[in-house]
Amino acid sequence: MKFDHQAFTHWFRESSPYIHAHRGRTFVVCFGGEIIGDLAFKGLAQDFALLNSLGIRLVLVHGIRPQIEERLKQRNIKSKYKNGLRITDELALLCVKEAAGIVSVEIESVMSMGITNSPMAGARVQIASGNFVTAKPLGVIDGTDFRHTGDVRRIDKKAIRDKLDQQNVVMISPIGYSPTGEVFNLNAEMLATSVAMAIKADKLILMMEQGGLKIGGGEKIPHLTTQEAKDLLRDQTDLPMEFEQHLRAAIIACESGVGRTHLIHRKIDGALLLELFSREGIGTLVSLTPYDLLRNATISDVGGTMDLIHPLERDGVLVERKRENMEIEIETFSVMERDGLILGCAALHVFPEQKMAELACLALHPDYRGQGRGERLLDHLEDKAKAMGLKKLFVLTTQTSHWFRERGFETKDIQELPIEKQLIYNYQRNSKVLIKTLPANGDRS
Numbered sequence: 001m002k003f004d005h006q007a008f009t010h011w012f013r014e015s016s017p018y019i020h021a022h023r024g025r026t027f028v029v030c031f032g033g034e035i036i037g038d039l040a041f042k043g044l045a046q047d048f049a050l051l052n053s054l055g056i057r058l059v060l061v062h063g064i065r066p067q068i069e070e071r072l073k074q075r076n077i078k079s080k081y082k083n084g085l086r087i088t089d090e091l092a093l094l095c096v097k098e099a100a101g102i103v104s105v106e107i108e109s110v111m112s113m114g115i116t117n118s119p120m121a122g123a124r125v126q127i128a129s130g131n132f133v134t135a136k137p138l139g140v141i142d143g144t145d146f147r148h149t150g151d152v153r154r155i156d157k158k159a160i161r162d163k164l165d166q167q168n169v170v171m172i173s174p175i176g177y178s179p180t181g182e183v184f185n186l187n188a189e190m191l192a193t194s195v196a197m198a199i200k201a202d203k204l205i206l207m208m209e210q211g212g213l214k215i216g217g218g219e220k221i222p223h224l225t226t227q228e229a230k231d232l233l234r235d236q237t238d239l240p241m242e243f244e245q246h247l248r249a250a251i252i253a254c255e256s257g258v259g260r261t262h263l264i265h266r267k268i269d270g271a272l273l274l275e276l277f278s279r280e281g282i283g284t285l286v287s288l289t290p291y292d293l294l295r296n297a298t299i300s301d302v303g304g305t306m307d308l309i310h311p312l313e314r315d316g317v318l319v320e321r322k323r324e325n326m327e328i329e330i331e332t333f334s335v336m337e338r339d340g341l342i343l344g345c346a347a348l349h350v351f352p353e354q355k356m357a358e359l360a361c362l363a364l365h366p367d368y369r370g371q372g373r374g375e376r377l378l379d380h381l382e383d384k385a386k387a388m389g390l391k392k393l394f395v396l397t398t399q400t401s402h403w404f405r406e407r408g409f410e411t412k413d414i415q416e417l418p419i420e421k422q423l424i425y426n427y428q429r430n431s432k433v434l435i436k437t438l439p440a441n442g443d444r445s
Contacts, residue, residue, distance in 0.1 A: 015277035017340045022276065023055035026164065026199060030192035031207040031266055032063040033099070036106050040267065045110045047272045048169065049125050057164040059195060060171045062107060063188035067099035068092070084241055085138070088148040088185040096148075096185040100173040104129060107171060128168035132156045133191065135176025135184040150176050150184025152191060155198035193249045197256040204253045205275070206246045207266035221284045223291045226251045250286035261286040279339060292343060292373065294380050297333035302326050304342035305333060309363045317399050318361060319429070333361070334380055336373060343368045346377045348384055351418040355391040358421065362395075378407060386438050393438055394421075396431035409434035 029048075035041045052058055068086070072079055072095050080087040088096060108127045135150035153176070163170045172195060174188040189206065196204040224232065229247050233239070239247075243263075250261035264271045264283030274282040285291060297305065306326055312318040321329075329347065336344035346362040359381055364373055385393055394417060395404055401411070412435045414425055425431075 011278075014279060018277045019054055021339065022051075024057070025202040026057040026059070027051070027203045027205060028059045028061060028192050028196040028199075028201045029205045029207065029272070030061045030063075030189055032188070032209055033066045033068075033103055034063075034209055035207075035266060036062070036067070036103050040269065042110060043269060044266070044272065045107075047270065048111065050273070051276075052125055052167075052169055058169045059160065059164070059199070059201070060107070060169060061188055061192035061195060062103055062171070062173065064096065064099040064103050064174060065188075067103055068095045071095035071098055082141075082144045082146070084245065085146065085187065086149055086185060087144065087146050090148070093148040093183065093185065096175070097183065100175050104171065104173050111169065126166075126168045127171050128163040128166070129171045129173070130159060130163070131177060132160055132170075132172055132195075133176040133186070135178060135186060137178075137182075137184065148182075148184055150178075150186055152176060152186065152194040153178075155195055157198040160195070160199055189245060189249050193253050196253050196258045200257055202259045204250070204258050204261040205272070206249060206261065206263050207271070208242055208246060208263060209266065210240060210242050211265050220282075222280060223285045223287070225290055226254050226286065226288050229286055247286070254286055254288045259287070279341065290376075291338060292376070293337045294376065295335060295337065297330050297335045297345065299327065299330055301333070301335050301342060301345075302330050305330070305335060305345050308342050308345055308365060309361060311366075312363055318363065319426075321361075334377065334384070336364075336377060341365070344373050344377050346381055348381050350385075350388065350390065351420065352388075354418045355389065356418055357385045357388075357390050357393055359393050359395045362400075374403070375407070382438060391438055392435055394433065394435040396425075396433060398429060398431050401432045401434060404434045404436075407436075409436040 031044070035044060048058060048060065065086075069079060072092065075091065075095070077091055077095075079092075080089075086092065108129075111125045111127050132155060133152060134154040134156070136153040138146040138149045138151050140146070160170055172191065174186040174191050176184045176186050176191075178184065192206070193204060195201070224247075229251050233244060233247055246263050250263065253261050262275050262281070262283050262285055264275050264281075268274070268282060271282055302323065306321075306323060309318055309321070313320045332347045332349055333345050334348070335342050342365070344362075344364040347358075347360040349358040349360055351357065359378070362374065362377060364377075382393060393409075394412075395409065397404065405411070412433050414422055414433055416435060417425070417433060
């Protein structure tokens, strides 16, 4: 296959901001026992080694369910579950201990070999494991005694951080111990969530066995706020159990201080790298607030904003602006940013005597249109105008009048503009004048 230099250069440039941003950050990654023994695990181990070499502090929490099932089957013992949780009796606990030991050894052996015959050959990774988890019995729930199935009581966050400070990759098995020496079987997903919250991780990454979250037409859901995730759980009663459990874990984590939670399909080769080092990712990102940041523009945004609006100026949609004028006007702009990329912008030019403002230069990156970002920018500018005590918002447009009319603007005569604007109106462009009376604060009607 011919090497595509252009595609590689584009990818590397796109990933470079993330390489810088992730260095020194702490990520907790949870994956099921299904991947152990799978040929794909070597690729995933290679990706873990790469992340470690880039300065990312990694905590790996692994599951052992299939390994437990295999050992129970060998003993002709039937698994017992309630509400998706294993009821761990004495014999099942013996299988849990065996499975945890075997899987831990498998992971350490693969991660400690330098990933031979791979791009990370020779990149030996130090694995640290230990008694980081104090557990308690789950107890009796709705009449069911879960026996040796436990819940997290405490995470030794200092011990984990000390290991990370020594450039170790920390590995945690789904086993917990009580102060009296009892052993408990823990749910790996909830354990990973507890660890992420305790050490205040920047990211919790949950690797799923099934495909990603999708909307009705089969399109991937790229991002959810915690409130949107709650709404989805309430409205979509037919979600697979794995999705539901992952979403609930993501909500708990983000509402407890974890920066972002990522839900990704582990069977896609390179899913971890695609999620972390590309703008759109490959899974579903859950965060407390919207992923795209809306903020006032600063002088450092001039270049990104001009790159965004230049194609629209070239096509005659927007009036051409010189860089020196943009530098003067930049404080009137608001921008929508994602990981350093300006996705959208709009300016608010105020006419205080008439208690009016012009909404100017509303523009969106072509890859991010049609997803409600224009409405968010408009709402943001309307809120700013109302906070200034302004009563009306107007826009001059040649090609997008219908979009504004659908959002409450009405076609008006030039004479209804502020006199200063009338004097500089460009009759050659013949822009339509649209004006919106702003609702009172707190009223979106």
